[in-house]
Amino acid sequence: MLAGKRIVLGVTGGIAAYKAVEISRRLVDAGAHVVPVMTAGAEHFIGATTLSALASEPVKTRLWDDPDTPIPHTRLGQGADLILVAPATARVIAAYRIGLSTDLLTNVLLATRAPVMMCPAMHTEMWEHPAVVDNIAALRDRGVHIVDPESGRLAGGDTGAGRLASPEVIVAAVQRLLSPGDMAGLRVVISAGGTREPIDAVRVIANRSSGKQGYALAAEAAERGASVTLVSTVDLVAPPGVAVQRVETAAEMQSAMERLAPVSDVVVMAAAVADFRPVTAVDRKLKKHDGVPQIVLEPTPDILAGLGARKPRRQILVGFAAETDDLEANARRKLDEKHLDMIVANDVGAPQTGFQHDTNAVTIFSPDAPAFVVPLADKRTIAAAVFDRVVSMRVSAHPT
Ligand code: PMT
16 A cells, blocks of 8 residues: 555654564565664664664664765655654754754755654653643644644553554544555645734734634645645745645635635635725724824625635535524524535634634534534544544545
8 A cells, every 4th residue: 555655664762672673674674675774772772773674665764874875865855755754753843843953864854845744752750841742732733743642551550641652543534644645636725824914104903813723624634645825914934735825804805715716626714714804904004193083984895705606507606604602593593694505613712613713513514414523633633523524425426
């Protein structure tokens, strides 16, 4: 299943390094070409000979080992389909987060455009340390695939979270990532962030949307093989392979969405679009000494309703609903009025839910299916649940 795939397996210095040998064996058995790279720390835990014997090439440990290949990191990084780091210590996670290259592995991590998967393993205190939590969150945001550690027995007889995920789980994650995804060939456009409507040269009407949910949707769809465009009001780092159209106002978002939607198979409006904007934006800064301004507002166009009215026959159109009360009634009304195939409703008044948080909790409504609840989870998990339903909706609408 991994035939023809070239995987650089980075092994760092933790007690779980011995499991890298089994991971390498399983990847080779699945058809992958495994290039093992060990850090100096890893060499304290396992012998290079053992890993070399069960990989596809001898282990590489230093930037300067091979006189015939003076810059091995670029060759390794550029030729890889995946860089897998298992186990990943707190040190390599921190180094990769800040772009610090101190050895062969950290150089390879920077000299690649291939996806990166990290499998952390460390003691519970380290895994839960705010610095590590922060580094992991930043890497996830950047599109790095993290295989979370398990809870269980750790070195020294302690028990807790931090044990390297099992080789089966890691190899299954690699196979999922490198197999053609269930959204391959689909064109997807997703809006993200909150629009900003100018009042004068310096002031805007804005809202609290961070764009995190929209970017998580984009990362998920791209990873599942779709060709994804984000229409975004924020400057988050684009997930790998995702094109970004930067917009500011509801009018700009409307024109980008109306241009892209007719040629898209799936359209998702996760953006928080202002419902009102000033009738006129003053082109200079309003001065305090001129008195309190009277700002007259007008409604913005309802972008989603417009897309629903002109939806191509085979397209799946997904809206979001940000509610604080009567979630189901309000969401179902929007589903119906805007001619949507699906609406993802979040109770933005609930803890850790909706605007700005890394997590969300949603109920997904569609015309012919019972409500589907996704309890509090990171926004990427919410995105996966949304696209699981999009994919099954497409399959039942157009069975092969
Ligand atoms: O960005 P984050 O910080 O991660 O937060 C995520 C989120 C809370 C913004 C997201 O999960 C969400 O709920 N997005 C929709 C917010 C919203 O505007 O909801 P609404 O119920 O007001 O609008 C319903 C739908 O109509 C939405 O899909 C919205 O994009 C769309 N709409 C609304 C107004 C308008 N003028 N044009 C629109 O297209």
